[in-house]
Amino acid sequence: MERKTKVHAEDGKQEIVITREFDLPLEILFKAYIEPEIIEQWMGTKVLKLENKKHGGWQFETSDAQGNVVFRANGVIHEFVLNRKITRTLEMENTPFPVQLEFFEFEKLTDDTSKLNMHIVFRSVADRDQLLKMPFAQGINMAHNRLQDIVSKLKYIV
Amino acid sequence: MLVASQSMTAGAIASNFDTARPTVSKHLQILTECELLGQEQNGREIYYHLNPQKIKEIADFIEPFRKMWDDRFNKLEAIMKEYKSEKTE
Numbered sequence: 001m002e003r004k005t006k007v008h009a010e011d012g013k014q015e016i017v018i019t020r021e022f023d024l025p026l027e028i029l030f031k032a033y034i035e036p037e038i039i040e041q042w043m044g045t046k047v048l049k050l051e052n053k054k055h056g057g058w059q060f061e062t063s064d065a066q067g068n069v070v071f072r073a074n075g076v077i078h079e080f081v082l083n084r085k086i087t088r089t090l091e092m093e094n095t096p097f098p099v100q101l102e103f104f105e106f107e108k109l110t111d112d113t114s115k116l117n118m119h120i121v122f123r124s125v126a127d128r129d130q131l132l133k134m135p136f137a138q139g140i141n142m143a144h145n146r147l148q149d150i151v152s153k154l155k156y157i158v
Numbered sequence: 159m160l161v162a163s164q165s166m167t168a169g170a171i172a173s174n175f176d177t178a179r180p181t182v183s184k185h186l187q188i189l190t191e192c193e194l195l196g197q198e199q200n201g202r203e204i205y206y207h208l209n210p211q212k213i214k215e216i217a218d219f220i221e222p223f224r225k226m227w228d229d230r231f232n233k234l235e236a237i238m239k240e241y242k243s244e245k246t247e
Binding site for chain 2: 009020023024029032038042116133135136139
């Protein structure tokens with residue numbers, strides 16, 4: 001089966017390209033990136049600030065169930081072309097990750113389908129690889145935790 | 159792709175490319191060092207075969223990242239389909 005979301009991360013390069021085709025008209029897809037209440041729904045994050053214009057700023061924040069802030073990111077919008085393009089920087093607050101540059105390009109395929117091309121440029125190859133590995137590492141951690149849970153229950157039974 | 163179906167010698171692999179034989183040998187050497195290819199001596203010839211386990215490991219390394227974005231975009235798509243139908247009603 002053809003995968004809808006594709007990730008291209010060439011070895012030794014400090015960039016990632018993510019592409020995705022949507023069963024959505026271009027204008028509707030673009031709306032998901034500019035309307036704060038819609039972003040909050042699909043990203044699961046709170047939009048503190050979003051100025052959809054050149055030199056505009058943005059800031060998102062994610063909290064856990066207890067209300068503790070677990071993630072906060074901000075940046076500046078460098079280019080904003082309605083239904084076509086957003087260029088912005090992204091900085092993850094309170095992390096060692098340097099700021100990254102993101103190019104979002106929106107393309108109409110048919111009246112009902114569209115495509116997003118997301119190009120992220122990192123400060124170094126190592127920074128890119130570290131970010132790329134995060135979900136992989138989280139997956140391993142979760143597996144370890146589950147294993148630990150099961151083992152501790154086993155101990156209890158024995 | 160070539161070695162996916164059968165084991166092949168360096169010469170047989172090289173004959174499929176316009177690249178010089180030493181260049182192909184160098185590529186094979188690197189792929190072997192990374193354990194993506196395995197070697198088997200058969201008489202005077204060395205046959206190369208794929209190591210599917212290692213290839214799977216490398217593919218899997220990016221997969222959780224891709225899956226994270228795929229899930230996120232699936233959610234976006236579902237929410238916006240709903241949004242679209244509300245607007246057209």
